[in-house]
Amino acid sequence: MNTRLKTSCNTCYNRIYVWFESYVKEVNKLILLRLVIFVLGLIALSLGISTTIQVQHLGLHPWDVLVVGLYDNIGLSIGSWSIIIGIILTTISLILDRSYVRFGTFVNLVVVGLFVDFFLWLDFLPKATNTWIDIIVLVCGIFIMGIGGGLYNSVGLGAGPRDGFMLSISDKTGYSIRTVRITTETFVLVIGLLIGGPVFIFSFIFTFIQSPVFQFSYERLTNLLERIEIKLSHKEESAMSGSD
Secondary structure (H helix, E strand, O other): OHHHHHHHHHHHHHHHHHHHHHHHHHHHHHHHHHHHHHHHHHHHHHHHHHHHHHOHHHOOOHHHHHHHHHHHHHOOOHHHHHHHHHHHHHHHHHHHOHHHOOHHHHHHHHHHHHHHHHHHHHOOOOOOOOOOHHHHHHHHHHHHHHHHHHHHHHOOOOOOHHHHHHHHHHHHHOOOHHHHHHHHHHHHHHHHHHOOOOOOHHHHHHHHHHHHHHHHHHHHHHHHHHHHHHHHHHHHHHHHHHHO
């Protein structure tokens, strides 16, 4: 009787162990997938920013107008100023509402700054020709930024420094995110203009091009990750029923 009980317990233990090991492997795969998508998104965002900077005479995103203006006036590097501004905004977000600051927020501000400098240092991106080709290059850069933003946001590892800052302000003031974004980016654009940053037509229509691309890539990736998680959940249920 004791032998049968021991055998039954061992069998049950082995089944649970095999299921748990399999489940952990699947979870680790999902975590790894999320990290890969997150990093690829940040790299794509950096590539898009670097591409638009090459044709900056057509106008940049308000935050990049500020960064380039600081670089032109003070020095350092464009990526360095991106990191410095990111640190300042993240610090303010931590003071106002730390719920928007996660591990991914710090990775974001460092990786984007480093890769922007890296891509500009490689010097392989199309340069300004002062022809209609520059418009194509700029639009391509905006598209890449939109895709990159959608990719890294879809995995839910934390808002970027700028988004976290604006969400924190919105929560504290009670104003809508849209109002806070417009007000903040207008203020940043004016400062960038005053210090000589590249402001032109595309500075005012940048968001209207980038936002739909961001939404498209964000929704597609979010749905894909949800399907993978559902599949993982079904595997877990099957394994549990098989071990009964």
